[in-house]
Amino acid sequence: MDRHRDKADQKFQRKALQVQEAQARVMQYAKPLGTEEVPLSQCCGRVLAEPLRAPHPFPAFNRSGMDGYALRAADTLSCHAGEPVWLEVIDNIPCGAVASAEITEGTAARIMTGAQVPKGADTVVMIEITESRESDGKSYVGLRKPQQAGSNITPVGFELQESELVLPAGRTIAAGDIAVLAAFGSPVVKVQRRPKVAVFATGTELLEVDEPLQPGKIRNSNSPMLEALVREAGGEAVILGAIADDLELARSRVQMALENYDLVITTGGVSVGDYDIMGDLVREKSGEMLFNKVTMRPGSVTTAAVRGGKLLLALSGNPGASFVGFHLFARPVISLMLGTERPLLPEMSAFIGTDYNRVNNFTRFVRARLEIRDGMLHAYPAVIDESSVMVTIKDSDCLIVVPPEARGLKAGDKVKVLKLPGELRRQE
Amino acid sequence: MDRHRDKADQKFQRKALQVQEAQARVMQYAKPLGTEEVPLSQCCGRVLAEPLRAPHPFPAFNRSGMDGYALRAADTLSCHAGEPVWLEVIDNIPCGAVASAEITEGTAARIMTGAQVPKGADTVVMIEITESRESDGKSYVGLRKPQQAGSNITPVGFELQESELVLPAGRTIAAGDIAVLAAFGSPVVKVQRRPKVAVFATGTELLEVDEPLQPGKIRNSNSPMLEALVREAGGEAVILGAIADDLELARSRVQMALENYDLVITTGGVSVGDYDIMGDLVREKSGEMLFNKVTMRPGSVTTAAVRGGKLLLALSGNPGASFVGFHLFARPVISLMLGTERPLLPEMSAFIGTDYNRVNNFTRFVRARLEIRDGMLHAYPAVIDESSVMVTIKDSDCLIVVPPEARGLKAGDKVKVLKLPGELRRQE
Structure with missing residues (x-):
């Protein structure tokens, strides 16, 4: 099958990049966007723009x-x-x-x-x-x-000496951090400005969420999901709706978005088919193509381009693939725009909970569920993890990274997992 | 020292409860508060009030x-x-x-x-x-x-059959859930109403966050921290300010709060000292005292009372103790008011990263940091975990539960940890 894909890739001049290289290409265009001041009560979840150093010892007296x-x-x-x-x-x-x-x-x-x-x-x-x-x-x-x-x-200074570093710049402010910000007299907090992220879906098959189902059509689930994922990543999401498969319309709307937003994410229209809008768009001269194929499953057709210094990420329209593509490419970009130091998903090792035999010559990012039992981390692959599958997204809290050289995994094998943001879905 | 405490406890008629029993006493007063409808774009993080069953097979066509x-x-x-x-x-x-x-x-x-x-x-x-x-x-x-x-x-129904359960009631809606809500046509989502939680601090030593430091005084860090913790737990927090140590004022303000809010949390004023306001308040006839001492460190003086069916939780004024007390008592109450099925902090086992020798006859909840290394979960106790210490709160992502019978723990011993909400602070 991959041989046939390769043929199509030649037709569309796709050169597949490794995930890491593709990440590096988009991440070089992601820079912090500036700072703003917010009241202490509104800063939780925001990224601290300046280090907090103790302005006085703590406690300040014996x-x-x-x-x-x-x-x-x-x-x-x-x-x-x-x-x-x-x-x-x-x-x-x-x-x-x-x-x-x-x-x-x-x-x-x-x-x-x-x-x-x-x-x-x-x-x-x-x-x-x-x-x-x-x-x-x-x-x-x-x-x-x-x-x-x-x-x-x-004694004075038992917890912190004067001018000691309390919170580093780039830290995402958590509830526990609020206590120190308050104790050191920070009624307003300088945080990074949130990137404004435009979200498009493409496809004439898309219905709005409030529309009744029609034969052959599906509701646009990617845009609301991406809106939630952008917010979770610390950005401000703006859904700019679904674009029908019309190249002229897509071009003008995406160009306008690139002028007005810090990042543009599209889903759909990156396949090898007749109606491949986003592919056509980024192949045009006015932008620089960063990549249009990545050696990964799902989402090998993930495409990225830059126009006027602004990034366009064209994710697969398949729900599973757009979910994975968001976390591998869009989230790190948003994180860097927020000035965080570790933009990539945290990597950890775990023991795979069941056999897993779907391997091919691309790295596979398998949606999975973590369980901590007896002090050990177990990762259970979703029962169906086709790129087109949507339902397993909701129960996943990590991605198992299955490298192409893995010739089938046995339950209990150690694997690399990427922790998805948010709480673990289930514990012992 | 505990012998001396016992003498004080007799004076103040304190009977110490085990943590579990104390949790059970407050949790019986926590009931879901009703539902409301919010737009899909606003429902992330809210608790689903009704199960989502697939209104049609998914996919709906071959x-x-x-x-x-x-x-x-x-x-x-x-x-x-x-x-x-x-x-x-x-x-x-x-x-x-x-x-x-x-x-x-x-x-x-x-x-x-x-x-x-x-x-x-x-x-x-x-x-x-x-x-x-x-x-x-x-x-x-x-x-x-x-x-x-x-x-x-x-094929039709490959992912979900018609009327199959997709999301259970009581589930906290995550970004991945938005995709299925959208796909099944839920432009508005019925969620649990957020509890309105009033937060008081007591103590004449407290300055507002924006006040300059004064000799002998500290800024009120507990109220902003609790506001953030209440929100993280899914509640709406309202800071009602600091109450000076004046019994009459405290009584009237707390009573008003109990009439207008779903839950009232105070910090400070629960010690055995001369200015023990909250203690006096809940010892009065008009409310029922649920407990005023718990066999735990920190926060043994945590107090709970109920008045007119409304809960008053009086947490220790010590930052570390109020943080732990919130997670052990207030968070489960808020969670139950939100209709979640697992109100308590997730429990897991881990290997303690360093020796730990502070044991006494109370269960100790030690602030700690989790690290996942080589598929195993390690928990590192904070270097200083006095109840009065504030700075270690910010770096903790779990509490190690040290039972009174533990006669010192060695690095590598298996321990029970309670996972705090939010992301892990650091990974391998």
């Missing part, structure tokens, strides 16, 4: 870790069970307050968890092991055991 | 998997290399079109990938292995090899 008494450890050295040491309580320091007096020999301050330890004190004693008494209108705290200096105090 | 000719396999049985069979091409079927004629003996139709196979045809032959000729104004396709019936045709 902090009490207990409700108790702040005092000088030296004052407790002489105490023992029979004969407590009594220290005069000269202050009461709730959280957020500042001590009114320094702790000197023979004195202590009542202090709350989280409050600033007063000057002079070098230890905090938890309230539960103290005694108290009143005398002459004064309060005293009694201790029966010597205390160690430094106990129950979190 | 679909050509190739650009080529649709014909009857029986017509090719007599052909061989020396003597091709010639069939009259009576139709041309692009994608989305319907055949104008039935295929009968001796005829064929030109057909495109994705087009509906015409009646009478039972196989599609790829164009690359055919020949063609014209004669008397008619077109003929020539074949030199017998073809198998069924080749290159994806």
Whole structure:
């Protein structure tokens, strides 16, 4: 079959690239697009544009870790069970307050968890092991055991020193990062601008999602899926609708999109057939073809071109192939436009859960489901992974990479998987 | 130290619950809140309220998997290399079109990938292995090899039969699910209403994020973090600000919040100290205390109460403890309000990456970072995991569960981990 494909490839002047080389070609046109400031409450999921360095040590003061008494450890050295040491309580320091007096020999301050330890004190004693008494209108705290200096105090800078790197530029801000951004006083956060990504589908067979089914036609599922995938990748998606198989119309709409958006993704129209619109379009002189065939399954007809510095990615119209093509080519481009340092899908090794025998001379990206059992990662290939198949997309959380030289895989073999974004679909 | 804590617990009538029992107590008050319809483009990340069953088989028609000719396999049985069979091409079927004629003996139709196979045809032959000729104004396709019936045709219902379950109710809609929702004609999707979650912080030590640092004070990092965590869990967060340590004010504001929101979360004010506002509040008669101590570290003082059927979760004010408390108690509640079937954090086993020796008689939830290496899952405990520590939150993607009976863990020991939501922070 591949021999016959090769014949067609000659006809359409397709030269197949390895996936890595194809990725490199598109990725060189993906540069960060600039920055913008957003309120802290809106920055989760955005990419940090500047590193966050601690503007002050954290904690910023010696902090009490207990409700108790702040005092000088030296004052407790002489105490023992029979004969407590009594220290005069000269202050009461709730959280957020500042001590009114320094702790000197023979004195202590009542202090709350989280409050600033007063000057002079070098230890905090938890309230539960103290005694108290009143005398002459004064309060005293009694201790029966010597205390160690430094106990129950979190010293200045325990977590972070001033100017220490807290969050690097290029980091996708997660919920846990919000805490440090807040703690260091970032009501607005400088983030990378999201790339605006235009999504087209091509094909006269396409119905809108709200249209009733008609014989021979299918609803356009690729555009809504790509819209969701673009957003998941951190971009802003704009669905520009389906283009019927009309070369003039396709040309003008795609050119307009390339002028107005940071990236244009199309699906469909890249096959070797009579109605191969996107193929015709990128073969024209006004743009540079980066590749029009990749040694991969599904999606070998994936095509990329650049016009005026803007990328056009023409993915296969097959749902499975466009899903895989998005993750291998479009997502890294969007990631680089967002200034992230690791644009490619995370690669990991796993044990394949079942035998897998579909091999040919192209690298295969098999939709699969990860399971973690007993501390080991198992990857189960989807039962049907034809490029045309849509339903297995929804249950996949990784792609198993089956190289062409693999002559069939046995259950338990170690394989390379690319983790898809999002939560694992199922656990032990 | 725990002996002393026990003394304090008696004073405040705290009876410690196991985590599981505490989770069960709050989860019984968490019920789905109703449904709403959202446009397909807005449903990603929402929870599906009704199962999606295939309204028609998918594909809905016999679909050509190739650009080529649709014909009857029986017509090719007599052909061989020396003597091709010639069939009259009576139709041309692009994608989305319907055949104008039935295929009968001796005829064929030109057909495109994705087009509906015409009646009478039972196989599609790829164009690359055919020949063609014209004669008397008619077109003929020539074949030199017998073809198998069924080749290159994806039959009706190959992926899904009519009324087959596609997506179950309670599923969080991911990008890949959008494709099937679109394909089956769901321009609007019925999803669960998001719970409205009020977030309070308590403490006179708290500054707003945009305030300059002041001696003894800290910026309120818990509220922004909880806002992000609530959203990540699928809820709508409303920050109601910080309450100073004033019992009357706290009471009225929390009561108002319980009337207007589906869930109220507070941080701070649950310690055993003099300014223990939330403790006082839930100890009052008007609400039912569910628990005010849990046998866990961090966050043993986590408190839950119910008033008028609404839950109040009072988390520790310590950043690490409030982060863990949110994931163990608030997130499952939000998940159940969203109708998801697995509200708890996914549990898996992993190998601990380093020795870990901090054990006591409470179960410890240690912030940790997962690494997948060589098909195995390794969990590295944060270097400092005091409950008061904030910075390790940002680098954690799981919690290692260290049971009280564990007498120190050695690197390589198998441990139970709870996967936190979101992407893995780092891979091999």
